[in-house]
Amino acid sequence: MSTRTVRVSLGKRSYPIRLGRGTLDGVGAAVREHSDATRALVLSVPPVDAHYGARVARSLRAAGFRVKRFLVPDGERSKRLRQAERLYGEMLDQGADRGSTVIVALGGGVVGDLGGFVAATLFRGIPVVQVPTSLLAMVDSSVGGKTGVNVAQGKNLVGAFHQPSLVWIDAATLETLPARQLRAGMAEVVKHAAIWDERLFRRLEREVDALMALDPAILLPVLERNCRIKAQVVSRDEREGGLRMLLNFGHTLGHAVEALRQYRGVLHGEGVSMGMVYAAAHSERLGLAPEGTRERLEALLDRIGLPTALPRFERRAYLRAISVDKKKRDARIHFVALRGIGRAETVPLKPEEILPAGVLGKSR
Numbered sequence: 001m002s003t004r005t006v007r008v009s010l011g012k013r014s015y016p017i018r019l020g021r022g023t024l025d026g027v028g029a030a031v032r033e034h035s036d037a038t039r040a041l042v043l044s045v046p047p048v049d050a051h052y053g054a055r056v057a058r059s060l061r062a063a064g065f066r067v068k069r070f071l072v073p074d075g076e077r078s079k080r081l082r083q084a085e086r087l088y089g090e091m092l093d094q095g096a097d098r099g100s101t102v103i104v105a106l107g108g109g110v111v112g113d114l115g116g117f118v119a120a121t122l123f124r125g126i127p128v129v130q131v132p133t134s135l136l137a138m139v140d141s142s143v144g145g146k147t148g149v150n151v152a153q154g155k156n157l158v159g160a161f162h163q164p165s166l167v168w169i170d171a172a173t174l175e176t177l178p179a180r181q182l183r184a185g186m187a188e189v190v191k192h193a194a195i196w197d198e199r200l201f202r203r204l205e206r207e208v209d210a211l212m213a214l215d216p217a218i219l220l221p222v223l224e225r226n227c228r229i230k231a232q233v234v235s236r237d238e239r240e241g242g243l244r245m246l247l248n249f250g251h252t253l254g255h256a257v258e259a260l261r262q263y264r265g266v267l268h269g270e271g272v273s274m275g276m277v278y279a280a281a282h283s284e285r286l287g288l289a290p291e292g293t294r295e296r297l298e299a300l301l302d303r304i305g306l307p308t309a310l311p312r313f314e315r316r317a318y319l320r321a322i323s324v325d326k327k328k329r330d331a332r333i334h335f336v337a338l339r340g341i342g343r344a345e346t347v348p349l350k351p352e353e354i355l356p357a358g359v360l361g362k363s364r
């Protein structure tokens with residue numbers, strides 16, 4: 001089975017990301033290579049399980065695992081302690097001990113974050129294999145070991161770093177991903193190009209239509225390049241001491257939009273898209289990025305069909321939403337600014353410096 005491999009280098013916690021197309025039936029053998037466990041718990045959500053759950057289970061059984069499929073309801077609401085508790089219970093009732101079970105997270109970022117969190121915390125850590133099926137999960141959330149759940153006070157506030165043993169990407173699974181979710185995942189692809197790789201950005205400008213049509217000639221190379229960028233960043237700064245913060249480009253305002261909309265009607269990638277355009281414009285205002293940077297970024301996001309303008313909320317509301325961002329330190333936020341397409345840096349700014357009076361228009 002032909003796959004490309006990207007390695008995440010983290011000493012003893014290093015692992016491969018293996019990418020291919022039509023490779024889902026090979027997942028069992030690959031998990032076997034990376035695990036001594038006897039049981040596999042496949043965590044998924046109904047829309048993903050319906051397409052791929054049986055195939056993954058069959059492949060794991062063929063590789064000698066006793067397999068249990070475990071479903072949580074679809075959507076962000078499943079990323080919570082109650083679902084984690086159900087999972088702990090299920091595995092403990094089956095007699096799981098530290099070495100016996102591997103969790104296989106089959107789905108988007110919700111399943112990956114929840115499965116990773118349960119793996120990080122049960123017996124203080126059991127192995128997890130990420131099998132991402134959304135574009136966002138393939139290029140971003142399945143790589144890097146951030147796991148977590150949401151609590152009433154905010155998203156991702158309870159979590160742990162726990163690297164997977166393996167990330168298995170079958171690009172063919174994107175064929176069943178809803179179009180809006182595909183577009184939202186593209187925001188993270190554009191983000192990687194904008195902060196790290198002008199060449200990738202130029203390729204997207206040339207070939208984004210083929211990419212959105214999942215043309216294999218561009219899909220796999222772009223997935224691989226994105227995983228490589230994420231792997232490089234994470235390998236150099238696993239715990240977000242500095243460099244990894246660049247991956248939060250567009251997230252300060254993006255999170256604010258999601259919060260102000262109460263996480264309804266706006267997808268994470270859509271928030272990030274609006275936040276990136278704002279951040280690029282602000283980078284120009286701060287004299288960091290050359291004029292035209294925002295225009296180029298916005299034109300690409302527009303072509304993808306992502307929203308680029310911040311919704312109409314009062315400046316006060318935005319400032320409040322930015323200020324509760326957990327990335328705030330000593331009243332300053334590590335705002336990710338562009339130096340140009342392909343280069344980014346963090347700038348410590350107060351919320352009112354991120355959103356000066358007047359930038360949202362006179363009436364706000």
Ligand code: NAD
Pocket residue numbers: 045047048051074075076079107108109110111113133134135136137140141142143144145146147155156173174175176177178181184268
């Ligand atoms: P998601 O997991 O909810 O998936 C989006 C939707 O697509 C769901 O309805 C899901 O059922 C469906 N889906 C996924 N793959 C499919 C497929 N192949 N076919 C048909 N339907 C499919 O959301 P997401 O956008 O993948 O992830 C968002 C989550 O990721 C958020 O909770 C966010 O906080 C988290 N995240 C984590 C990190 C990290 O580093 N850990 C990074 C970015 C985002």
Ligand code: GLY
Pocket residue numbers: 140141143144146244247248
């Ligand atoms: N998605 C941001 C990070 O993994 O750090």
